[in-house]
Amino acid sequence: MTGEPRFLTQARTDFLAKADYRLVAMATAGKHVIVTHETSAPDSRRVIKIPDACSAFRVECREPFGLFRELGLKLVRPTGAGPAPSALDVPIAS
Secondary structure (H helix, E strand, O other): OOOOOOOOHHHHHHHHHOOHHHHHHHHHHHOOOEEOOOOOOOOOOOOOOHHHHHHHOOOOEEOHHHHHHHHOOOOOOOOOOOOOOOHHHOOOOO
């Protein structure tokens, strides 16, 4: 992946500087599935996205909400929980 000539040197350097390459390597070695919100950018030369790295190494890559739907999972807020907290509701310590 990082030796592919289509990627700029900076893209390869950035990819190797983050945990992304380790994640793809672990998934490859363990035959795991990666779940990420990142979207593929197959024509990009400036950045290596996780789904594109997965594709290069034949690792299954899934989008979380699609996976939730497939598994029949639902995100449900407990009744009586009140409104969702916002950053404005958090007191600032002085």
